[in-house]
Amino acid sequence: MLSSGTTPSSRRRRETRWRLVWRLGPGLALAALLQGCFAARQTLHVVVVPTGSLEWLQRDGNDRIPWTPLLQEYQRLHPGLQVQVSVLDEAHLEETLRRDRSRGLGPDLLVLRAPVANALLRQGLVQRLDGQPAWHRSQPLLEPAQVERVTSAAGVAGLPVYNLFTLACFDRQAVPRPPASLDELIGLAASGRPIGVAVDSIGIWWSVGTLGAQDAMVPILTGNPRVASASPAADRAALLAWLTWLRQLALQSRVDIASGPRELVEGLASGRLSWIPCYSASLAHLERSMGKRLGVASLPGGPAGPATPFSTVMVMALGSDSSPPQRRLALELTELGLDPLVQREITLQSLMVLPANRYVSVPVASSGRLAALEQAQRQFDQRSRLLSASYSADRLRRMQPLVEDLLWKVMLGVVTPQQGTEALLRLSPRS
Amino acid sequence: MSTFLSEIQGWLAFLDRLPVLLQLLPVGLLLLGLIKLRRLPRQGRWGRLMDLPLAVPLLVGQALIALVLLALQQRVGLVLLLGQFSLAWLLLRLAERQGLARWLPPESMQLVSTRLLRPLFLLVVLLQGMDALGSLQDLAALPLGVWFGGGIRLGDLFSVLVVLYLLLVGLRLPAAGVSLLVQRGLGISEGSRRALDQILQYVIFTLGVIWAMGRLGFNQTGVLAIAGGLSVGLGFGIKEVFSNIVSGLWLLIEGSVRPGEVLMHEGEACEVRRLGPRATTLWRGADNAEVVVPNQSFFTTATTTYTRSDRMRRCSLQLKMAQSWNPGQIVALLEGLAADHPAVLTEPAPKARLVEFGSERYGYKLSFSIADPLTAGSVTADLRLAICRRFADLGMDPPA
Numbered sequence: 001m002l003s004s005g006t007t008p009s010s011r012r013r014r015e016t017r018w019r020l021v022w023r024l025g026p027g028l029a030l031a032a033l034l035q036g037c038f039a040a041r042q043t044l045h046v047v048v049v050p051t052g053s054l055e056w057l058q059r060d061g062n063d064r065i066p067w068t069p070l071l072q073e074y075q076r077l078h079p080g081l082q083v084q085v086s087v088l089d090e091a092h093l094e095e096t097l098r099r100d101r102s103r104g105l106g107p108d109l110l111v112l113r114a115p116v117a118n119a120l121l122r123q124g125l126v127q128r129l130d131g132q133p134a135w136h137r138s139q140p141l142l143e144p145a146q147v148e149r150v151t152s153a154a155g156v157a158g159l160p161v162y163n164l165f166t167l168a169c170f171d172r173q174a175v176p177r178p179p180a181s182l183d184e185l186i187g188l189a190a191s192g193r194p195i196g197v198a199v200d201s202i203g204i205w206w207s208v209g210t211l212g213a214q215d216a217m218v219p220i221l222t223g224n225p226r227v228a229s230a231s232p233a234a235d236r237a238a239l240l241a242w243l244t245w246l247r248q249l250a251l252q253s254r255v256d257i258a259s260g261p262r263e264l265v266e267g268l269a270s271g272r273l274s275w276i277p278c279y280s281a282s283l284a285h286l287e288r289s290m291g292k293r294l295g296v297a298s299l300p301g302g303p304a305g306p307a308t309p310f311s312t313v314m315v316m317a318l319g320s321d322s323s324p325p326q327r328r329l330a331l332e333l334t335e336l337g338l339d340p341l342v343q344r345e346i347t348l349q350s351l352m353v354l355p356a357n358r359y360v361s362v363p364v365a366s367s368g369r370l371a372a373l374e375q376a377q378r379q380f381d382q383r384s385r386l387l388s389a390s391y392s393a394d395r396l397r398r399m400q401p402l403v404e405d406l407l408w409k410v411m412l413g414v415v416t417p418q419q420g421t422e423a424l425l426r427l428s429p430r431s
Numbered sequence: 432m433s434t435f436l437s438e439i440q441g442w443l444a445f446l447d448r449l450p451v452l453l454q455l456l457p458v459g460l461l462l463l464g465l466i467k468l469r470r471l472p473r474q475g476r477w478g479r480l481m482d483l484p485l486a487v488p489l490l491v492g493q494a495l496i497a498l499v500l501l502a503l504q505q506r507v508g509l510v511l512l513l514g515q516f517s518l519a520w521l522l523l524r525l526a527e528r529q530g531l532a533r534w535l536p537p538e539s540m541q542l543v544s545t546r547l548l549r550p551l552f553l554l555v556v557l558l559q560g561m562d563a564l565g566s567l568q569d570l571a572a573l574p575l576g577v578w579f580g581g582g583i584r585l586g587d588l589f590s591v592l593v594v595l596y597l598l599l600v601g602l603r604l605p606a607a608g609v610s611l612l613v614q615r616g617l618g619i620s621e622g623s624r625r626a627l628d629q630i631l632q633y634v635i636f637t638l639g640v641i642w643a644m645g646r647l648g649f650n651q652t653g654v655l656a657i658a659g660g661l662s663v664g665l666g667f668g669i670k671e672v673f674s675n676i677v678s679g680l681w682l683l684i685e686g687s688v689r690p691g692e693v694l695m696h697e698g699e700a701c702e703v704r705r706l707g708p709r710a711t712t713l714w715r716g717a718d719n720a721e722v723v724v725p726n727q728s729f730f731t732t733a734t735t736t737y738t739r740s741d742r743m744r745r746c747s748l749q750l751k752m753a754q755s756w757n758p759g760q761i762v763a764l765l766e767g768l769a770a771d772h773p774a775v776l777t778e779p780a781p782k783a784r785l786v787e788f789g790s791e792r793y794g795y796k797l798s799f800s801i802a803d804p805l806t807a808g809s810v811t812a813d814l815r816l817a818i819c820r821r822f823a824d825l826g827m828d829p830p831a
Contacts, residue, residue, distance in 0.1 A: 084441040102508030
């Protein structure tokens with residue numbers, strides 16, 4: 001029996017092959033390294049982090065829509081540069097960044113919500129922006145409230161680029177005129193038009209301000225100090241009024257209490273629901289499904305004032321592993337994000353965000369959707385102290401399920417509004 | 432595809448980072464050094480060390496590199512990842528040598544190792560490496576175009592190929608297990624068990640292909656239309672291959688040629704080892720050779736089989752003895768010798784006959800039955816030897 005590979009000729013051939021590998025191997029490895037160094041100047045790694053609970057919109061490339069004009073402009077300025085964009089879930093963000101950081105493979109730039117950027121900065125997973133010349137040049141373009149939202153004791157976590165808001169989305173065929181008040185909303189449900197709400201930040205918290213409960217909810221959710229002028233008795237009364245209205249709303253047979261924004265959006269898109277509170281990030285998805293049936297308006301007001309929409313400021317934060325050339329490119333891209341022309345394009349092409357640059361005017365006269373967004377921004381700036389200051393994303397993440405569970409119980413009648421009020425007050429950091 | 436390639440090219444940008452270079456360069460040099468050392472003549476203690484699997488010194492070296500980098504307050508995540516790969520490879524080799532080698536015959540061990548375990552290891556390393564450098568989810572979502580009416584994404588195509596490969600190479604053991612259970616439960620013959628084994632593999636693989644087409648979103652009408660068009664071309668182009676495949680399936684269903692059966696091929700008794708999709712592998716005991724016969728030849732020519740209804744084979748040998756010896760005594764002697772052989776069946780009993788009158792010698796024929804058709808040659812040789820010895824003991828002339 002012949003044993004393969006043991007004859008002198010095959011051994012010689014094998015040795016020749018090895019000698020060739022040994023001579024060429026180091027050269028090839030060096031060439032790969034040089035190629036890598038060359039390529040490094042040509043590639044920027046960007047991670048986009050969709051808003052938590054809206055990850056399902058990823059399949060539409062929804063999160064990339066607002067960034068497309070920015071990336072296009074950047075690549076026009078740097079034609080040889082490649083921008084690699086990947087999407088990461090908020091739930092796995094910290095874990096992934098820690099792992100990548102331990103390997104030196106973290107992204108050059110992150111696009112994410114301001115509170116998440118603040119939390120990452122505290123953990124050293126992103127680089128602070130203040131101290132960079134780009135920040136000093138960009139800061140005057142931002143509203144002070146925007147700056148406050150990305151500033152914490154650890155520094156400035158990122159540069160705001162655009163804002164997303166909670167709006168009212170409705171089916172034009174079923175609802176010719178959107179409700180302007182809470183009473184009109186209940187009237188709409190009573191007239192047989194199915195409406196949807198959910199107990200999450202997008203689905204119900206807009207109603208907090210309509211009944212004057214926002215000052216009581218701020219410390220519960222964010223841990224920030226309560227408003228000095230408010231008294232515990234006023235907090236209790238406002239919370240009771242809010243929870244009582246929620247209970248009344250839930251008693252309507254045509255009100256659907258959904259599990260989250262996805263169910264609401266899909267309900268409206270399928271025609272099962274006629275009116276929902278929606279996040280502006282989902283407008284592109286809804287428009288694709290509903291076409292011209294989609295109506296967008298600001299949220300209805302109540303006896304205590306206009307709605308308090310939820311708002312997210314999306315920021316660009318610097319990764320912590322970039323080489324000096326990569327950092328320079330990332331800062332250039334960050335600064336370009338506030339360029340007036342880019343900001344205008346981001347707004348007009350997406351029609352679901354508002355620019356962070358305060359000097360960019362929004363053409364509200366030509367677009368009802370942009371008008372609704374600007375109205376939501378005004379409501380937020382005037383009334384939503386809930387999220388206007390920098391706050392701890394960790395506390396919000398911890399409190400959110402507790403509050404949502406309590407709201408469920410109140411709406412389903414498991415606990416009375418009075419019991420719910422006392423339970424909410426117990427979550428406040430004062431007690 | 433160009434997006435995928437540019438994504439891979441973008442990973443090279445990580446080499447511009449000092450922490451990445453500080454991790455990769457020492458590990459790369461260590462690997463090259465170890466390979467170089469293993470090619471040197473082995474002498475003394477170091478020579479014995481080099482007898483260890485490559486993964487052992489590599490793992491130790493990676494641990495030392497990680498410690499030095501930690502002492503220098505540098506990143507070590509990549510070194511640890513590469514260390515995990517080395518450890519996994521070492522464990523795989525250990526499992527192969529200490530575990531599988533004890534339970535499986537060498538041939539099966541070789542198949543499981545080279546076609547299943549090692550490719551799986553490489554696949555895991557590849558996926559982990561890609562996940563470390565980029566986002567697997569994003570890579571999986573890369574579009575590859577529209578095939579048969581379905582939008583294909585890289586992840587779908589990759590998962591389908593992996594599943595089909597696993598079905599192709601990993602089905603043997605489970606199918607053999609199920610057919611063995613069926614054999615024990617229903618008492619089917621060995622040949623039927625092997626046939627069932629083959630049919631199970633074909634059926635599950637076909638189901639896998641149907642699942643793969645569904646997973647990729649192929650439009651069934653489009654597939655059927657293209658299959659119809661292709662069948663004409665295939666009919667002319669590779670009709671022999673298709674003919675063999677169809678013959679193989681038919682033979683399996685009919686059961687005329689099944690693994691384990693013994694049949695005559697070119698005058699030699701052969702055992703059917705494997706009924707493949709295109710050809711049948713026969714084992715010829717005379718020279719321990721494996722003969723690959725296209726399935727079509729069994730389908731179109733007559734085949735002599737010894738195992739169709741039972742495995743018994745009737746053999747015979749002829750000899751001539753001088754007229755001077757009493758035929759009755761010779762017949763009794765031959766039948767007695769045959770009956771004494773342990774491989775010769777008692778029922779039907781061995782039978783010797785006077786079959787020829789010659790001018791000087793009479794011709795005799797001894798017929799006997801054996802249970803294993805493949806041992807016919809060796810049993811006949813044994814009997815010839817026994818006849819010669821007995822005749823010599825009795826002072827008789829040797830047979831002609």
